[in-house]
Amino acid sequence: MIELPEPPRLTAPSTDVRVGYLVGEQADVVARGTDDAWLGPASRDFAAFVAARTGVVERWGVPSTLLWFTSGPYYLGTLVLRHRLLEHGYGGHIGYHVVAPWRRQGHATAMLAQGLQHARDLGVDRALLTVAPENEWSRRVVLANGGVPDGRNGEGEDRFWIGTAG
Numbered sequence: 001m002i003e004l005p006e007p008p009r010l011t012a013p014s015t016d017v018r019v020g021y022l023v024g025e026q027a028d029v030v031a032r033g034t035d036d037a038w039l040g041p042a043s044r045d046f047a048a049f050v051a052a053r054t055g056v057v058e059r060w061g062v063p064s065t066l067l068w069f070t071s072g073p074y075y076l077g078t079l080v081l082r083h084r085l086l087e088h089g090y091g092g093h094i095g096y097h098v099v100a101p102w103r104r105q106g107h108a109t110a111m112l113a114q115g116l117q118h119a120r121d122l123g124v125d126r127a128l129l130t131v132a133p134e135n136e137w138s139r140r141v142v143l144a145n146g147g148v149p150d151g152r153n154g155e156g157e158d159r160f161w162i163g164t165a166g
């Protein structure tokens, strides 16, 4: 396995990890069979791609911040932090993925732990996480971070609350 130069941490999107990001996300879309059309424009003008994802961005009608989990030139995954919950009550405060080459090494668990600190800094005392019932691995990530189950939302996803005070 690749030895990381330093413990990974959540950082603002940056052109510094251009190759790591593009190769990691491409490996991920190939592994998951998901849409790859966005990778072409992203690789053509990575600076614009990063600029569009920097700072507080309105997504799904609420302010959100996108953070990348990186170590030196390596990009491991993304975490999205919603500053408040959606009006209709679906979804949670935090979403994330770890790209395929870096899975099963504890990175999602560590990334969520750091994401909860960012949520606290934004004034979110209790973060809501929602997980599809079949997503056993994400459930483990949430439970490892102290997630307390709270039923299921109208979209059929399991809800968990995590206090951000630590």
Ligand SMILES: CC(C)(COP(=O)(O)OP(=O)(O)OC[C@H]1O[C@@H](n2cnc3c(N)ncnc32)[C@H](O)[C@@H]1OP(=O)(O)O)[C@@H](O)C(=O)NCCC(=O)NCCS
Residues within 6 Å of the ligand: 095, 096, 097, 098, 099, 102, 103, 104, 105, 106, 107, 108, 109, 110, 130, 131, 132, 135, 136, 137, 138, 140, 141, 144
């Ligand atoms: C879910 C996801 C974030 C997990 O990332 P990860 O970095 O592999 O997670 P971790 O290494 O921290 O592992 C978390 C737990 O899941 C288990 N796990 C992860 N992948 C696994 C696999 N392929 N098979 C079996 N167990 C697996 C780990 O062993 C660990 O369990 P443990 O705490 O009991 O030891 C990643 O698979 C992913 O990005 N999936 C697609 C997007 C997604 O589902 N996002 C979450 C939406 S709620």
